[in-house]
Amino acid sequence: MEIVAINQISPDQVILFQWGWIVINATLVYTWMVMGLLVVGSILITRGLSPERAMSRWQNLMEVILSNVRSEIGEIAKDGADHYFPFIGTLFLFILFSNILTFIPGYVAPTSALTTTSALAVMVFFAVPIFGITKLGVIEYLKEYFRPNVIFFPFHVMGEFSRTLALAVRLFGNLMSHEKVIAILLAVTPLFFPIVMQALGLLIGLIQAYIFAILAMVYIASASQSHEETEHKGKKHGKETPEK
């Protein structure tokens, strides 16, 4: 018996336990599994952490991943990368591990459920003003909504919502469709193609995790840099700041 049947579009629909309005579905269970894996792995890896040049392979792997995430954040945020690092890093690691664990038979990525992607997108939605206000202050942050003039205010607000929706739907759509394509291929050609698609799925999972984290960082960074600062930096680098 399949955990997620072909007619069920996401693991949200696989309800394992329900007591009143409390629902425990497959999405939550797989999320806890990924969380448990990440937390236990982190504890194990960081247990024998070495500041010396010689280190364990796992520590090396984690350092490679985290230092790359950190440098990517640094390239986008320019300054204060470590401030954004826990949020963006957690987004990336959670989505990445949720996605790449799909090679385990029976596992369904929680990111292929709209509730998860929506929750993550809403997190980004709130993180943008929180980081922006922390960095610029309330007034300076709100001023950005009225640039270049007041007419643009509704467009900015619409932009905020639409990009949050786009974040949620992009990740959900990619992962969910991938799950469905594999399910369909298993039904049609159970031998060779599903394996190729699984391999492709790992790549898609990685890319989606990267896209989600980078976009979140770009949104936060754009909100955390004032208009004057952006212009100054653009002139300093001899080019205008790219459109977000």
Place this chain on the structure above:
Amino acid sequence: MHIDWFVFFAQIVNFLILLFLLKKFLYGRIIGAMDAREARIAATFAEAEKAREEASRSVLMCEKKLQDIQGASDEMMNKARGEADAYRRELMDKAREEVDEIQNRWTETLRSERENFFQELRRLTGTQVYAITRRVLKDLADMDLEQRIVQILTERIETMNREERERIRTLMTAGEKITIQSAFDIPPEAREKLNGTIRMSIGSGIEVAYEKSDDVMSGYELRINGYKIAWSMKDYLDTLEEKFYHVLYEESQERKQVH
């Protein structure tokens, strides 16, 4: 599309919990370790850079020291060379002085020896010539040389012209003697004869003193208060000495040229 809001909020909470746990167990530790390693590597690099700079400074210092040593060595060498030159010149001057002194001494010795030689030659020659002449006169003319010399003196006094006699008389003062020096003892007969001739030719009261002297070379000298009538072999011997000298000098010159 149905969204279960409980699951939705549960996912948000899940994410926040994950964020908290990862921050606690992963990021802080990993980043701390990475930063510590970076700091350590940076410190190592800084130390290496410091060591490199120190090494560069040491190299520069050593090069400078080497240059100083080279300079000092050159200076010392030049000074030593100058001192050696000065010392060499000094030694040369000293040697030259010594050589000059030795040469002068040698020349002086040579001159002294030559003089001694000629003096001895003159003495021996005089003696020999006197002896030979004496013998020749005896053999050929049966005459005594001393007698002949006294005879010559006698004749000389007798043949003095008037002016000469007057001059001697004017030179004579009261009690002044005429001194006759000869290389041999004039016998008393000859003395009497000479006294007679002198008194007859110059003046009657004249006293005559006779002295024997080796200075008078085989001849005589008659002295009257600075006036002198003499005959000796000195002139002949002087000529002989001069001829000897020339012969010896020419021979030594020839020897020098040969060497």
